[in-house]
Amino acid sequence: MSKQNLNDRRYSRDHEWAKDNGDGTVLIGITDYAQEMLTDIVFVELPPMGKKVVKGEPMAVVESVKSVSDIYAPVSGEVIAINSKLEEEPALINSDAFGEGWIVRMRIDDAAELALLLDAAAYDLLISEDKH
Amino acid sequence: MKKTPLYEKHVALNAKIIDFGGWAMPVQYTNVIEEHKATRSAATLFDICHMGEIVVKGPQAYDLLQFALTRNLQNQEIGQIKLSALLTDDGGIIDDLTVYRIASDFYLLVTNATTCESDWQRINSLRDAQGFDCKLENISENVGKLDLQGPSAQAIFSTLTNYDLNSLRYYHFMELKVSGQPALISRSGYTGEDGFEIYAPAKIIGDIWDRIMKAGLDFGLKPAGLGARDTLRLESGMMLNGQDISESVSPLEVPYSWLVDFDKEFAGAAALRALQQSGIKKKLVGLEMTGRGIARHGYKVFLGDKEIGIVTSGTFAPTLNKAIGLAFVDIDYSSPDTEISIAIRDTLSPAKVVKMPFYKRLKNTVVKRPVD
Numbered sequence: 001m002s003k004q005n006l007n008d009r010r011y012s013r014d015h016e017w018a019k020d021n022g023d024g025t026v027l028i029g030i031t032d033y034a035q036e037m038l039t040d041i042v043f044v045e046l047p048p049m050g051k052k053v054v055k056g057e058p059m060a061v062v063e064s065v066k067s068v069s070d071i072y073a074p075v076s077g078e079v080i081a082i083n084s085k086l087e088e089e090p091a092l093i094n095s096d097a098f099g100e101g102w103i104v105r106m107r108i109d110d111a112a113e114l115a116l117l118l119d120a121a122a123y124d125l126l127i128s129e130d131k132h
Numbered sequence: 133m134k135k136t137p138l139y140e141k142h143v144a145l146n147a148k149i150i151d152f153g154g155w156a157m158p159v160q161y162t163n164v165i166e167e168h169k170a171t172r173s174a175a176t177l178f179d180i181c182h183m184g185e186i187v188v189k190g191p192q193a194y195d196l197l198q199f200a201l202t203r204n205l206q207n208q209e210i211g212q213i214k215l216s217a218l219l220t221d222d223g224g225i226i227d228d229l230t231v232y233r234i235a236s237d238f239y240l241l242v243t244n245a246t247t248c249e250s251d252w253q254r255i256n257s258l259r260d261a262q263g264f265d266c267k268l269e270n271i272s273e274n275v276g277k278l279d280l281q282g283p284s285a286q287a288i289f290s291t292l293t294n295y296d297l298n299s300l301r302y303y304h305f306m307e308l309k310v311s312g313q314p315a316l317i318s319r320s321g322y323t324g325e326d327g328f329e330i331y332a333p334a335k336i337i338g339d340i341w342d343r344i345m346k347a348g349l350d351f352g353l354k355p356a357g358l359g360a361r362d363t364l365r366l367e368s369g370m371m372l373n374g375q376d377i378s379e380s381v382s383p384l385e386v387p388y389s390w391l392v393d394f395d396k397e398f399a400g401a402a403a404l405r406a407l408q409q410s411g412i413k414k415k416l417v418g419l420e421m422t423g424r425g426i427a428r429h430g431y432k433v434f435l436g437d438k439e440i441g442i443v444t445s446g447t448f449a450p451t452l453n454k455a456i457g458l459a460f461v462d463i464d465y466s467s468p469d470t471e472i473s474i475a476i477r478d479t480l481s482p483a484k485v486v487k488m489p490f491y492k493r494l495k496n497t498v499v500k501r502p503v504d
Contacts, residue, residue, distance in 0.1 A: 039163040042165075042448040043425065043448065045424075045425070061477070063426055065164040065165060087424075
C-alpha cells in the first residue's frame with residue numbers, strides 16, 4: 001500500500017508532485033505510488049542548477065535495477081535547488097518520496113499552472129484506475 | 133500470452149508480471165535487490181517452466197548431437213551435463229543449450245524459451261539432411277522446471293528426498309522421485325551460486341513448488357523473479373541469448389570459444405574456421421562504470437571521442453554495489469583496464485574494461501543447516 005497522497009500539494013498525471021512554498025517557488029518530487037511502481041531506485045540524475053524547465057518535458061531521470069524513467073516537470077520554471085543527497089542515497093525516494101526524497105526546488109514561471117494540476121482526491125482516483 | 137503451470141501462484145504472491153518472449157512471467161515478487169541478495173545469502177526459487185525441453189533418442193542420437201553442436205560430447209558420461217552451442221551455417225549462435233545424457237542413446241536438450249522452436253527446426257533439418265537414425269520430441273509443454281538456487285539450496289531440497297545430494301556433482305544430474313512422480317535434478321543454474329535445476333511433469337510442478345517453499349521456511353527461502361535472475365547471471369558473467377548473443381554473433385567473439393571443438397566436424401564449423409583465419413574484429417567484454425550512471429542495453433561505447441562499440445547488458449549489481457555490464461567493443465580495445473566511456477543520455481561517463489566474472493562465490497559457502 002502506498003502512503004496517503006497529501007492535501008498540501010498538487011499532482012501531475014505523470015506521478016510527480018509540486019508543493020507551493022508560497023514564495024514563488026515550488027518543491028518537486030515523485031509520488032509514493034510512483035516509487036512503489038519503480039521499486040528499488042539505484043540512481044538519480046539531477047538537472048543542473050539554473051536549468052530552465054518546461055512543463056511536461058523531462059527534467060530528471062530515476063533508475064531502478066531494471067528500468068530508466070524520465071521525471072517530467074509538472075510546471076515550467078527555473079531550477080534553484082537540487083537534492084544532492086539523492087546522488088549518494090537514491091533510495092531516499094523509496095523511503096520518503098513526499099519528504100526527504102524531494103528532487104528539485106523551482107522558481108515557477110506562472111503560479112497559475114499549479115491550479116491546473118490534480119488535487120489529492122483527483123490523483124487518488126487516477127491511481128485507483130491505474131491499478132485496474 | 134502463454135502461462136506456466138505456476139502462474140496463479142505468482143498472482144497470489146502479488147508478483148509483478150511481464151511479457152517475456154510471449155510468456156507471462158514474474159519479474160519480481162517484492163523487489164529485485166531483495167531477491168538477488170536472498171539468492172546470494174540463503175536461497176530462492178524460480179519458475180523456469182517457460183524454457184524448452186527436447187528429447188533426442190535412438191541409435192544415432194549421439195552422432196546427430198555430435199554433428200549439430202559445437203562441443204565435443206565424446207567423453208560425456210551418462211548423468212553428466214554439457215553446455216553447448218547450436219550454430220547457423222554462417223557460424224552464428226542460434227542457442228546456448230544444456231545437453232543431459234540420460235542413456236547412451238537418450239539425450240535431453242534444455243533450450244532457451246524464445247529459441248526452442250528455432251532449435252527444434254535446426255536440429256530436425258540437420259538430422260534429415262544427414263540421415264541420422266534417431267527421433268526428436270519437443271516435450272516442453274509437459275515438463276515443468278524450477279531453479280532452486282543459493283547456499284541453502286541443498287539443505288532445503290534434502291528435506292524432500294532420501295537421495296544423497298552430496299554425491300551430486302556440479303553439472304551432473306540424477307533421476308529421483310518427488311511426490312511419487314519421476315523427476316530429474318541437476319546441480320546447475322544461472323545465478324553463480326550452488327543450486328539445482330529441477331524437472332518434473334508439468335502437472336505436479338505446482339505441488340513441488342509448494343513443498344520446496346514450505347521446506348524453505350526455516351532457511352530464508354524466497355521466490356525470485358526474472359529481474360533477479362538477470363542481475364545474478366550478469367554478476368556471474370553469464371550471457372543472455374537474444375541480448376548478448378544472437379544469430380549474428382559468433383561463439384569466437386564471446387566467452388564461448390571453450391564450447392567449440394575444431395577437432396570434430398559440426399554444423400557451422402567451416403564459417404568459424406574462416407573467421408578464425410581472418411581474425412575476429414569485435415569481442416564481448418565486461419565493463420564497470422567508474423563514473424556516474426548505469427550502462428544499459430544499446431548505449432554506445434567510446435574511446436576518447438571514437439565510437440568503439442555497444443553495450444549489450446547493463447545493470448546496477450546488488451552484490452557488488454556498482455554498475456556493471458557487457459559490451460561488444462573493437463578487438464583493439466578489448467583488454468582489461470582499457471579506459472572507455474559510455475554514452476549515457478547526453479554525457480560520456482567513464483568506465484573500464486574488466487575481467488569476468490564480476491562476482492565469484494566462495495566454494496565453501498554451502499550451508500548445511502539453518503543458521504541460528
